[in-house]
Amino acid sequence: LLKDVHLPLPAIEELDLTQLEGSSIDTVVMLALGFEERTKASAARLLAAIRPRHVVALRYPEPGHSNDILQLAEESGADVSIIDYADLFNCGSISFGKRTVIDITGLAKPAIFQLVREALIRSKGVDVAYTAAEHYFPLEADLDEVVNAFTSDNYHQLLLSLKGVLTGEGGPYRCTPQLPDDSDGTRLRGLLAFASPKHERLIQLVEERDYDLIEVMVSDKQNSRTKIAQIAAEVAVRGQDSGNIRTCNTSDPAAVLQALAERYEAWSIRDGLNFEIGLTGNKIQTVAAAAFCASYRVNQAWYVSPTAFDRQRFTTGVGDTRIFRIHSARL
Numbered sequence: 001l002l003k004d005v006h007l008p009l010p011a012i013e014e015l016d017l018t019q020l021e022g023s024s025i026d027t028v029v030m031l032a033l034g035f036e037e038r039t040k041a042s043a044a045r046l047l048a049a050i051r052p053r054h055v056v057a058l059r060y061p062e063p064g065h066s067n068d069i070l071q072l073a074e075e076s077g078a079d080v081s082i083i084d085y086a087d088l089f090n091c092g093s094i095s096f097g098k099r100t101v102i103d104i105t106g107l108a109k110p111a112i113f114q115l116v117r118e119a120l121i122r123s124k125g126v127d128v129a130y131t132a133a134e135h136y137f138p139l140e141a142d143l144d145e146v147v148n149a150f151t152s153d154n155y156h157q158l159l160l161s162l163k164g165v166l167t168g169e170g171g172p173y174r175c176t177p178q179l180p181d182d183s184d185g186t187r188l189r190g191l192l193a194f195a196s197p198k199h200e201r202l203i204q205l206v207e208e209r210d211y212d213l214i215e216v217m218v219s220d221k222q223n224s225r226t227k228i229a230q231i232a233a234e235v236a237v238r239g240q241d242s243g244n245i246r247t248c249n250t251s252d253p254a255a256v257l258q259a260l261a262e263r264y265e266a267w268s269i270r271d272g273l274n275f276e277i278g279l280t281g282n283k284i285q286t287v288a289a290a291a292f293c294a295s296y297r298v299n300q301a302w303y304v305s306p307t308a309f310d311r312q313r314f315t316t317g318v319g320d321t322r323i324f325r326i327h328s329a330r331l
């Protein structure tokens with residue numbers, strides 16, 4: 001159970017998509033010209049619900065569903081701007097409206113982190129849209145087969161055996177900072193990171209950086225994906241004098257935000273540690289981390305990027321669309 005957190009936190013409420021209807025005055029929608037099937041579906045649902053003043057489309061080198069999504073944006077009657085992903089972090093001209101809706105479905109995690117954080121710094125709130133996929137790689141059936149076949153407690157060997165199913169990306173991996181360096185070299189350093197079946201990102205971050213305290217957040221669901229994530233978390237904290245694994249409803253950004261705040265309050269405010277976050281989990285966790293970093297001084301947030309992606313083994317199908325309204329905690 002979470003202990004009482006005394007920090008004022010951003011408020012997060014989940015809305016129904018129909019509650020965005022009529023949000024047409026000075027609304028800016030940000031979305032990605034992605035290659036996953038759900039990116040097109042998410043843009044269609046969002047643009048059917050509202051009539052934005054402006055659409056900002058983020059373009060990747062892979063064209064994906066660019067033409068179809070741009071046609072949807074133009075048919076909405078909005079002004080449309082296109083920004084190349086490579087130019088996003090050097091672009092100081094992104095316009096946030098009185099109301100901004102960020103569709104994170106097709107956004108890479110660095111873009112999610114930067115856009116959500118910036119929107120909350122500049123304004124009092126932001127709406128976040130996320131459309132789930134029907135199937136995620138690695139497939140649960142493939143993970144079941146590996147987990148059921150492996151009876152040893154040699155976790156490193158199990159993780160090595162997963163390379164045959166974790167084909168959505170490839171190393172070597174690189175840790176890239178998402179915040180200006182704000183660390184005090186005389187202080188101990190603590191890391192809160194997230195575990196997932198794509199365990200190599202977490203392992204890379206822990207091995208590359210030297211931490212005095214580590215806490216890894218794992219989903220509270222009971223399935224093979226969570227079991228692999230739990231094992232990765234145990235490998236990450238093994239050998240640490242102060243390593244901890246926390247279970248949490250990782251699909252609930254408010255719950256993730258509360259967990260972040262509890263650890264921050266204990267490590268940074270009470271004990272004076274440098275506090276860092278590893279963006280090694282899912283997109284919902286990244287949203288929560290961005291909301292927290294918009295309100296509090298976090299020394300660093302790390303994204304761990306692979307060298308290559310397999311576009312054919314990301315997601316398939318389209319699931320439900322969720323809307324989160326986030327109200328800033330900034331005074």
